[in-house]
Each structure stands twice: as structure tokens, then as C-alpha cells.
């Protein structure tokens with residue numbers, strides 16, 4: 282593959298262009314999102330963002346979720362944890378008062394279960410891939426591609442690993458068959474480097490093997506490799522894309538090596554289309570990108586399709602901070618949000634400069650991060666369809682609509698699974714996005730657009746930074 286010299290663009294030009302892009306996107310947001318708080322109108326989100334104790338109760342709730350047998354059971358635990366709050370916010374206090382009588386408890390249990398179910402439906406598209414097909418098809422018709430994620434927390438036995446792999450294989454079959462009947466959507470099906478699969482599955486290595494441990498990574502890699510090879514074969518046979526998610530740092534190197542090693546195998550030269558994830562909150566992510574780009578222009582260049590790199594900030598910030606603190610290690614993640622955002626932009630530029638040897642996917646709900654990628658790509662001579670924008674179902678819905686309305690390619694990450702399996706995912710999303718410095722939370726609080734589009738750390742004084750000292754509990 283020919284090595285392209287990146288075009289040099291001035292920062293001020295990028296700033297000017299990204300503001301223009303950001304304003305256009307903001308203008309195209311469906312109206313509820315423009316009515317600030319209405320975008321995150323769930324009471325729970327609003328309450329949790331203001332109450333550290335409530336947040337901690339929710340974290341403890343996540344821990345008991347796998348032991349719950351039903352949504353009603355789940356609701357009982359939730360109300361139990363909320364009952365431990367010393368200063369419960371008014372709606373929680375009212376709920377606890379109801380819990381004093383038998384009739385009140387019954388009503389409360391039902392309401393909590395209904396509330397949980399309602400909230401979960403916002404983030405989870407169906408109990409299995411078959412049930413999700415209606416939503417996936419509707420998204421496609423609206424100009425939005427998808428990636429399906431089969432929910433379930435970390436695998437602890439080989440049987441669970443095999444079962445997860447079988448569910449993934451089935452999902453590939455189901456999605457490939459159904460998506461063949463979808464209407465043509467040129468912006469979603471082709472980029473400057475060739476055709477893009479309609480069916481797209483995201484998988485987690487920790488769900489494929491119970492053996493992925495930081496102290497014996499080779500064993501975990503060997504165990505996962507067999508199941509991942511099978512899935513790559515299946516994806517290739519069905520013309521689908523397989524994306525490998527990134528989890529906490531203790532498995533990062535093993536997962537990245539595993540993906541690059543498998544994709545280097547002769548058998549996978551012709552396909553499938555595949556990808557991995559780069560987490561910008563990690564201080565050493567520029568070195569990880571060095572490795573990926575070196576691979577992409579070496580072994581990767583012999584493959585029929587470039588590898589897709591999904592750039593994210595990272596979903597395990599609290600976990601990484603607490604883990605490091607427990608061991609007395611320096612934090613592997615940035616501790617100041619603006620540093621993470623600046624790194625995200627630096628990595629975006631390097632990925633865009635390498636477009637063609639990699640396919641670039643920018644996964645963020647942050648209007649500035651997204652507008653920056655679009656602007657930098659344009660100013661360096663890139664085709665708009667050479668950068669894919671990705672969002673999470675339930676959190677990025679307004680942005681997804683705005684991106685699609687601009688004729689850009691957007692993909693929504695759609696978790697699939699039963700609601701009990703989905704609870705940990707649900708609460709993580711809730712907690713992450715109620716952090717008082719999360720972009721969505723700032724947007725919901727009505728921070729002016731020009732401030733939201735300002736350079737990281739360079740705008741007006743924003744809300745207090747989240748520091749390791751006010752982390753509430755482990756993720």
C-alpha cells in the first residue's frame with residue numbers, strides 16, 4: 282500500500298472548520314436534544330449526577346445483578362440499596378416511605394421493575410438478535426448502520442465461553458440473512474476503500490474465554506484464539522464484519538496481540554472485514570497506535586481490507602483508577618478530562634493521516650470530538666465517507682440522527698440480551714454519563730454550544746474535574 286504524506290493543516294483552520302461542522306450538527310439535532318435537559322430527562326440520571334452516595338449505591342447494585350433471578354428480585358435489591366442512603370433525594374425518600382407498608386412495597390416493587398425495564402429498553406434493542414432485527418432494519422432505513430453486542434458479563438467457565446461463541450455465530454447468521462433484504466444505502470455500504478458489510482458484530486474476548494488473566498496472558502490468548510478463529514471464519518463466510526471490543530487495561534495487550542496475530546494468518550488474508558479498539562484515556566495509547574499502524578503497513582497491508590480502528594475514550598476509567606490506587610501504581614489513565622480529550626484529538630489526527638491503511642471509526646457522543654474528526658479529515662483532503670462516526674444506542678440517538686441527516690456515515694452500537702444480563706451494562710452507561718464532566722451531562726445542563734465546541738481545557742471554566750479523590754466505587 283502506498284504511503285501517503287499527510288497534508289499539514291494549521292490548528293486555527295481546524296478550529297474554524299470544526300466550529301462550522303459542530304454548529305451544523307447541533308442545528309440538525311432533533312429538537313428534544315436542543316431543549317437541553319430534555320435529552321437526558323430520566324430522573325435517575327439527573328439525580329445520580331448530583332449525588333455521589335446514590336451513585337455508590339448503584340455501583341453496589343451492579344455487583345448483585347448476576348445473582349438476581351427476576352426483574353422483581355432486581356427491584357427489591359435496588360430499593361434495599363437506596364434505603365441505605367443517609368440523605369436520600371426527595372423522590373428516593375418518597376419511595377422508601379412507601380416501603381413501610383405491604384401495599385406500598387408491592388407498588389414500589391412493581392414501579393421499580395417497570396422503571397428498570399423502561400430504562401433498559403432505551404439502551405438494549407432486544408432480548409436476542411432475532412428480536413432486534415426490527416430495530417436494526419429501521420435504523421438502516423433511516424440511514425444508520427449498526428453493530429450488535431451480545432450482552433453478558435465476564436465468562437467464568439468454559440461452558441459459558443462456548444455458549445457465548447455459539448450465540449455470536451448464530452447472531453452472524455441471523456444478521457447476515459436479514460440484512461441481505463434491506464434496501465440500498467450507498468453511504469453505509471461503501472467507503473473509499475471498498476464495500477462495507479451490512480452485518481456487524483462486536484465481541485468481547487473476556488466472554489470467549491475464562492482464562493484471560495493478566496499474569497498468564499498466553500494461556501488466555503490460546504484459549505480465545507480457537508473461538509475467535511471460528512467466528513472470523515463464520516464472519517467471512519457470511520460477508521459480515523467482526524469487531525473486537527477493548528476492556529480493562531489488564532487484558533489490553535493480550536487482546537490487541539491476539540487480534541493482530543489472527544488477522545495476520547494466511548487464512549484471513551481475504552477476509553473478513555475486522556477491527557479493534559483504541560482507548561484514548563490510556564496514557565500509553567499513542568504507543569499502542571504505533572503498534573497498530575506498524576502492523577497495518579506490514580502484515581495488515583497484505584489483507585484484502587484495511588483493519589478498522591474504533592477510537593474511544595474508554596469505559597473503565599473508575600475501575601482503572603481504583604485498581605491502580607489499590608496496588609499503589611501510578612494511574613494508567615489520564616486524570617484530567619481535558620488531557621484525555623486532547624489525546625483523543627491527537628490520535629484522531631494520526632488515524633486520519635493513516636486512512637487507507639486503516640479504516641477510521643470515531644466513537645464518541647462529544648460534539649467537539651466528532652466535529653474535530655470530520656473537520657480534520659476534510660481539511661486534509663479526505664472524503665467524508667472515509668471516517669465513520671459511531672455512537673451507543675440510547676445515549677447517542679440525537680447525535681446519530683444529526684450525523685445521518687448530514688449524509689455522513691454513522692453506526693450505532695446496539696446491545697442485545699435479556700434485561701437481567703443487561704443491567705450491569707445499563708448502570709455503567711448511566712454512571713458514566715452522569716459524571717458531572719461528561720459531555721452529555723454538560724450538554725444536558727445547557728452549557729452553551731460555543732463552550733461545548735471550545736478546545737479541551739481552553740474554554741470557559743467548566744464544572745469541577747472528576748479526580749481520583751472523588752471516585753465513588755469500583756466499576
Ligand SMILES: Cc1cc2nc3c(=O)[nH]c(=O)nc-3n(C[C@H](O)[C@H](O)[C@H](O)COP(=O)(O)OP(=O)(O)OC[C@H]3O[C@@H](n4cnc5c(N)ncnc54)[C@H](O)[C@@H]3O)c2cc1C
Pocket residue numbers: 525526527528558560562593594595596597598614615616617618619620621644645646647650671672673693694713716718719720721746747748
Ligand atoms: C460505538 C461505541 C463503542 C464503544 N466501545 C468501547 C470499547 O470497546 N471499550 C471501551 O472501553 N469503551 C468503549 N466505548 C465507550 C467509550 O469509551 C466512552 O466511554 C463513551 O463513549 C464516552 O465518551 P464520549 O467521548 O462519548 O464522552 P465524553 O464525555 O467526552 O468523555 C467521557 C469519557 O472521558 C473519560 N474521562 C472521564 N473523566 C476523566 C478524567 N477525569 N480524566 C481523564 N479522562 C476522563 C472517560 O473515558 C469517559 O468515558 C464505546 C463507545 C461507543 C460510542
